[in-house]
Amino acid sequence: MTGAGTGTAADTPTRHGEKIRCHPSIIVERSISAIVVLAVLATQLARGAVPATLAILFVGLVLFNYRQWSRTTIQFNETDVVVERNTLFKMKKTLPYAKIASVNINRGILNRVFGTSRLLVNINSGSGATVPEAVLTFSEDVAEGIRAGMAERLYGHETVLEDEPAEPPVTFSPADVIVHGLFSVSTYQTVFGFAFLAYSVVQVYVSTVTGAGAGGTALVSLLMFFVVQLAPSVSLIFHYYNYRVYRRGDTIYLEHGLIRTYKTSFDVSRINAVRVKRTLAARLLSRSCIEAEVVGLASGSGESLRPVLCLLKDDATQQRLLEDLVPEFVAEHARERQPEGARSVLLIRAALASLALVLAAAYPSIYLYRETAALTGVAGTVLPYALPLATTAAILAIFYATAVSYRITEFGTGTDLFTFVSGAVDRETVVMNYDKVQMVRITRGPVARLFGVARARVHLLSAVGGASVSSGYFAGSRLAAIGETVMERIASGEYDWRKNSI
Amino acid sequence: MSFPGPVNGQAPADEGSPEPGAGTDGYRRLNRKCMLSMYIDYAMWYAVLLAAYILTKTYGEGFLGPYSDPVGYGFLVVLGIALVYIVAAPPVFYARYRYRITEDRVDVRCGVLFIRHTLVPIERVHQVEIARGPINNILGLADVTITTAGGEAEIRYLEIDEAETVADRLNNLIGRMLRERMPAAPTPRPGAADE
Numbered sequence: 001m002t003g004a005g006t007g008t009a010a011d012t013p014t015r016h017g018e019k020i021r022c023h024p025s026i027i028v029e030r031s032i033s034a035i036v037v038l039a040v041l042a043t044q045l046a047r048g049a050v051p052a053t054l055a056i057l058f059v060g061l062v063l064f065n066y067r068q069w070s071r072t073t074i075q076f077n078e079t080d081v082v083v084e085r086n087t088l089f090k091m092k093k094t095l096p097y098a099k100i101a102s103v104n105i106n107r108g109i110l111n112r113v114f115g116t117s118r119l120l121v122n123i124n125s126g127s128g129a130t131v132p133e134a135v136l137t138f139s140e141d142v143a144e145g146i147r148a149g150m151a152e153r154l155y156g157h158e159t160v161l162e163d164e165p166a167e168p169p170v171t172f173s174p175a176d177v178i179v180h181g182l183f184s185v186s187t188y189q190t191v192f193g194f195a196f197l198a199y200s201v202v203q204v205y206v207s208t209v210t211g212a213g214a215g216g217t218a219l220v221s222l223l224m225f226f227v228v229q230l231a232p233s234v235s236l237i238f239h240y241y242n243y244r245v246y247r248r249g250d251t252i253y254l255e256h257g258l259i260r261t262y263k264t265s266f267d268v269s270r271i272n273a274v275r276v277k278r279t280l281a282a283r284l285l286s287r288s289c290i291e292a293e294v295v296g297l298a299s300g301s302g303e304s305l306r307p308v309l310c311l312l313k314d315d316a317t318q319q320r321l322l323e324d325l326v327p328e329f330v331a332e333h334a335r336e337r338q339p340e341g342a343r344s345v346l347l348i349r350a351a352l353a354s355l356a357l358v359l360a361a362a363y364p365s366i367y368l369y370r371e372t373a374a375l376t377g378v379a380g381t382v383l384p385y386a387l388p389l390a391t392t393a394a395i396l397a398i399f400y401a402t403a404v405s406y407r408i409t410e411f412g413t414g415t416d417l418f419t420f421v422s423g424a425v426d427r428e429t430v431v432m433n434y435d436k437v438q439m440v441r442i443t444r445g446p447v448a449r450l451f452g453v454a455r456a457r458v459h460l461l462s463a464v465g466g467a468s469v470s471s472g473y474f475a476g477s478r479l480a481a482i483g484e485t486v487m488e489r490i491a492s493g494e495y496d497w498r499k500n501s502i
Numbered sequence: 503m504s505f506p507g508p509v510n511g512q513a514p515a516d517e518g519s520p521e522p523g524a525g526t527d528g529y530r531r532l533n534r535k536c537m538l539s540m541y542i543d544y545a546m547w548y549a550v551l552l553a554a555y556i557l558t559k560t561y562g563e564g565f566l567g568p569y570s571d572p573v574g575y576g577f578l579v580v581l582g583i584a585l586v587y588i589v590a591a592p593p594v595f596y597a598r599y600r601y602r603i604t605e606d607r608v609d610v611r612c613g614v615l616f617i618r619h620t621l622v623p624i625e626r627v628h629q630v631e632i633a634r635g636p637i638n639n640i641l642g643l644a645d646v647t648i649t650t651a652g653g654e655a656e657i658r659y660l661e662i663d664e665a666e667t668v669a670d671r672l673n674n675l676i677g678r679m680l681r682e683r684m685p686a687a688p689t690p691r692p693g694a695a696d697e
Binding site for chain 1: 625626653
């Protein structure tokens with residue numbers, strides 16, 4: 001929006017009531033994907049009038065986007081932002097400042113080419129948590145200015161501009177980013193990914209030995225490894241490149257990104273829960289990371305919606321950063337382990353799962369034995385017993401995971417916060433604020449009833465909409481204390497609806 | 503709606519005034535018609551399951567090959583378990599179901615195999631919805647869905663009048679809560695965000 005149209009945005013949002021437009025580069029942004037599709041179609045169907053039709057379609061699309069741009073205005077008023085489109089499909093969206101949760105900046109390749117930034121305005125909404133309420137493209141300096149002005153309204157003080165010095169409590173090196181990318185992916189995902197890779201390698205090896213072609217299965221397995229393991233890791237490295245996090249007043253600022261850059265800020269009061277996560281690999285490296293559940297922050301997709309407050313760092317640094325950034329979520333209360341009854345429930349569950357596994361594997365095992373018993377060599381020795389051996393290994397893994405799960409699952413309650421610790425393989429400590437709890441559900445299964453324990457599911461508003469966190473097995477009365485504390489805080493007036501209402 | 507009397511074995515209501523017509527502990531129970539609704543609902547699902555079994559037995563041999571017999575037996579076991587559950591579940595569901603709405607909370611206890619106790623603070627209720635499917639419509643029953651920002655809770659199989667009463671009560675409680683806050687709310691400075 002370089003002064004084109006009805007107004008300039010340089011002094012927004014201080015100049016109230018003036019209608020301005022986005023930067024005209026959004027016409028190109030919106031048309032560029034169509035160029036690619038139409039170009040591919042044109043090369044494939046380059047006969048007769050097809051290319052001409054496609055060219056007309058493209059021109060039509062550009063004109064449509066131009067019309068949309070020219071007839072879409074943004075107005076920064078005293079109390080709200082109004083985005084209005086006056087085309088065939090009319091639209092008027094009013095976003096009161098009081099309902100805006102965050103204003104973030106996001107820059108992709110085209111934004112860099114045109115010197116623009118995308119301003120993402122999010123409101124506190126569980127249903128639309130993953131999609132920004134408004135995405136507005138302005139020139140970079142204008143977007144920064146608008147963000148600073150709006151942040152002043154939202155958080156009560158000015159945001160830190162790029163050239164202003166900010167002192168992150170902890171610095172993250174490129175090596176930290178790479179380690180985070182490689183080892184923050186869930187262990188189950190990594191195991192699956194490497195299983196596909198191993199299968200692919202075996203297929204290639206067998207084909208080399210026998211002289212036959214490797215066939216499609218090796219390629220498909222390799223592709224699966226790429227999709228399941230490699231792509232998420234690389235994506236995380238690109239996403240968190242040049243990662244910075246710092247807090248000023250009650251606002252937390254995040255900046256990161258290689259190809260697309262992100263500038264995110266949110267008020268600490270918007271955090272509903274904090275998770276300290278350790279994957280198996282991270283635990284072996286004595287590292288952990290911190291994620292926050294913050295509603296109204298949509299600035300990306302998938303995992304990137306959940307803001308990371310600390311990349312995988314050594315546990316001591318992670319703890320220090322936690323205390324610096326979100327002391328409100330540092331839980332100092334004692335945590336209790338599961339009672340004896342929980343062990344019995346977990347063991348019965350493991351036994352039932354093992355029984356189901358044995359029943360499922362019985363017929364295929366017999367079938368495989370009959371088919372391969374006659375084979376000679378290593379194949380004839382190993383293959384007939386492969387499934388029973390795999391089943392036995394799986395059963396051992398189930399019981400081992402059960403023992404670990406019983407040992408590590410914890411529950412703690414304090415004055416303002418309560419904590420669940422869980423995860424046999426990938427460990428997670430979730431610290432929640434009573435005032436952010438939306439609903440509590442306590443469940444007693446038939447076996448759990450027998451041993452006098454129950455499980456709780458706490459429903460919260462998360463960055464990706466509604467979400468729930470589960471506890472281990474504890475006495476029902478202990479878990480019921482969560483809901484009772486929530487109610488007591490509301491009744492006693494400790495709960496401040498102005499800080500917590502969604 | 504008939505109330506078969508006090509619900510035994512429950513802790514007394516600890517706070518908030520109970521609904522009129524509730525048992526001594528403040529909990530209310532469902533109408534017996536809920537069992538009929540459940541039986542009809544389950545019967546329809548069982549018919550679908552039975553049809554799937556017949557189709558598998560008739561046409562499954564071609565694509566299941568040697569697995570045809572084990573799959574058939576597995577299906578029969580599932581059908582047997584489902585039949586036992588369908589016969590036994592509705593009376594257990596009816597016997598266990600109880601709900602309570604006080605000034606500050608919605609409290610629902612229910613379940614057949616897994617007993618659930620759901621607590622929703624009135625403070626967190628965003629939306630109240632009454633819905634009824636065709637079977638419940640015939641039987642004059644309705645479900646009340648209570649939506650919070652983090653999930654939903656349901657009070658099921660209420661008589662329509664009762665469902666309307668529950669929804670009205672919840673809406674009144676929410677409305678009263680919001681009205682009480684209005685004078686207390688600070689006058690917002692122009693454009694100020696909620697703090």
